[in-house]
């Protein structure tokens with residue numbers, strides 16, 4: 001049976017969105033998600049996102065499969081895409097536009113809100129810093145600027161969870177990082193029992209960072225929203241940046257703020273690419 005989908009992207013981090021509002025069971029299996037995400041034999045995407053019915057008073061539930069079929073807890077660019085997808089569906093069905101959604105995720109309730117200029121600001125909740133919450137077996141209650149041996153070299157890493165795990169390293173030149181070679185070694189390093197997303201950050205100014213990312217379950221992507229949030233937190237913890245900064249990724253820029261209330265706010269775009277159906 002053919003299943004309808006719409007593809008969206010947030011700064012080139014691209015997702016296949018599926019209207020799953022009629023059932024709590026995702027319409028695709030992880031193996032189907034792998035096939036659909038394939039850039040040569042499938043539709044091509046970094047992941048598949050299912051818009052499911054809400055739970056415990058939320059408007060909707062988001063579930064996501066990475067392009068390798070694994071299921072992450074959260075996705076920052078993905079949740080902006082899901083908000084745009086829901087707004088497009090609801091506006092077509094009812095003519096009404098909902099400005100804000102409360103969405104249940106495996107990382108808790110996340111709230112995207114449309115700005116008057118069309119951008120979407122997401123209340124991403126509070127970062128988690130305890131080593132046990134990342135999770136990582138690196139020593140210390142929190143992992144801030146700690147050495148980690150990867151590919152025969154010692155890297156100073158800071159670990160932050162935005163519901164999903166991130167390992168951040170500050171470097172002089174992000175362009176010089178051999179991401180394809182070292183990304184998988186970080187992702188599968190034994191100190192990360194649930195694998196990790198890995199971000200390399202170059203501080204251009206205290207309010208402007210450049211980032212490249214190797215994503216758990218997806219490899220090199222053009223942007224990672226949770227990664228940008230985690231990197232700003234790491235920058236503040238290491239006294240390298242302000243609490244609000246622009247993060248430049250290969251696919252574009254995100255505005256990230258670690259507000260006085262302890263929560264992280266991420267602002268950026270989400271855009272529809274095309275719709276179709278596939279069996």
Ligand SMILES: N[C@@H](CCC[C@H](N)C(=O)O)C(=O)O
Nearest residue numbers: 072075076077164224225226
């Ligand atoms: N691209 C996403 C993160 C998607 C999940 C990640 N690959 C993981 O496994 O944690 C983002 O924009 O946050």
